Amino acid sequence: MSVATVMVYVDPAQQAEEQVRVARSVAAKFEASVIGVSASAIEPDFVAEGVIIQETTTEDIKRMKTELAEKERWFRDVVGLPAGRVAWRWNLEYPLDYLANEARAADLVVLKSSYRKVDPYRLIDPAEAVLRMGRPTVLVPEHVHELQADRIVIGWKDTREARLAVHDALPFLKRASRVSIVEICTSNEQDAARRRVRDVAAHLGRHRVKAETDVRVHMAESDAHQLVRVAKDQGADLIVTGAYGHSRLGEWVFGGMTRGLLDEAPFCLMMSH
Template identity: 85%
Template sequence: MVYVEPAQQAEEQVSVARAIAAKFDASVIGVSAFAIEPDFVAEGVIIQETTTEDIRRMKAELAEKERWFREVVGLPAERVEWRWDVEYPLGFLASEARAADLVVLKSTYRKVDPYHLVDPAGAVLRMGRPTVLVPEHVRELQADRVVIGWKDTREARLAVHDALPFLKQASQVTIVEICASDEQDLARRRVRDVAKHLRGHGVKSETDVRVHMAESDAHQLVRLAKENGADLIVTGAYGHSRLGEWVFGGMTRGLLDEAPFCLMMSH
């Protein structure tokens, strides 16, 4: 499943969804939605009002988006589905995700617009599905070399399990834990256990333990992934709700801000 913004013109995350579908001989479900913005009233006077004609036009644009979506995906008609509604995008996507194994989203969220856009933090933390987050200007995902950002948590274990289809096809998988200097022995034991678990699923992997440095852990993990020629980092997604807004934790937020390639996250 991939979310398409109503006014979207760039093809990035749709192209990545297409690449994943081709890799696994899967189908693609496109999802899009908009919510009706409340009238803006100042001193008893309506300054901005959404009219019936506005809603009709917006519905027509979403219906037309299906033609664009199917053209970009380029798969046989029976392997492509389009779903849209007049509904808050995040709520609609979280509900429709029940029909998918994997959700693909843009990782950038430059403005707060819950009426047309999906906040990636809200989506990842609510959907209950592994999510591939696609940065700007990325239109392909080979996933031939994959880095796993390991942390001994529930979310990281889910992420490794959810990523197994990708890991089984990868030519190189590296499991990395970044830890305090006095935890290196324990960290080596942990990543060896993960490697052994993956070996039972037919995945050959390497392990690497790094110590916290002056640079952020996210920057260090991205740098290591670049050195390995990876185009996918697999991690758990960490976050919480704050005053009704879903927010990512520091490491997760840092990866979204810094990674020039796709992230696969589970929560």
């Protein structure tokens, strides 16, 4: 895999620049192009006491289109790359549906790791996005404006998702000065875990990535907290891991480890599903 195009979602009313600046830093690292994506959905009419209530007026739609089009200037100013390497796409559509479709044009997608409120008409649920897009995703917490990815921790689990995540992260791993493969297991699994992470390290070595291995035993703290602590101790600014989730009552949700990393990690996560 190579990174030639980075896509980033922008909330139409967004003022914070974190994930856009991270997208710019990734694009600069790989001399890639950046595509900004934004969308707002028109809220449907509803019926009250037999009367159809129109929530969105013609003026509202005009304002929404203007807001989305004008956000391009803000986006291009923040990205600060030559015009030929920056594109802007917008539509009146549910943001998650629009982003999931447009992701076909990207090698990597950058998102905020969380939103304080649920608004499917304007915002992206990062859990559902990662599980739907079919693209590796960098999730950016608040107050992070750059991704150096010089020291990387791989949160290993012997699953399809983790294998895909390591493959997708190869462009970053090849440029890192330190890569650590960490598996957290039960005490009676340590020998098998050591064999697994040694296999991953050997595989990466054939791609000219020198990686350390580290097997840890489950502790009283959550696995997510333990992995974040390891990454902090190593001075890492990126954790690479598979994204694990399932559908519940029509909604995609992350599993415990994945959700824990999103809630606790003070640096970027790169996830694949």
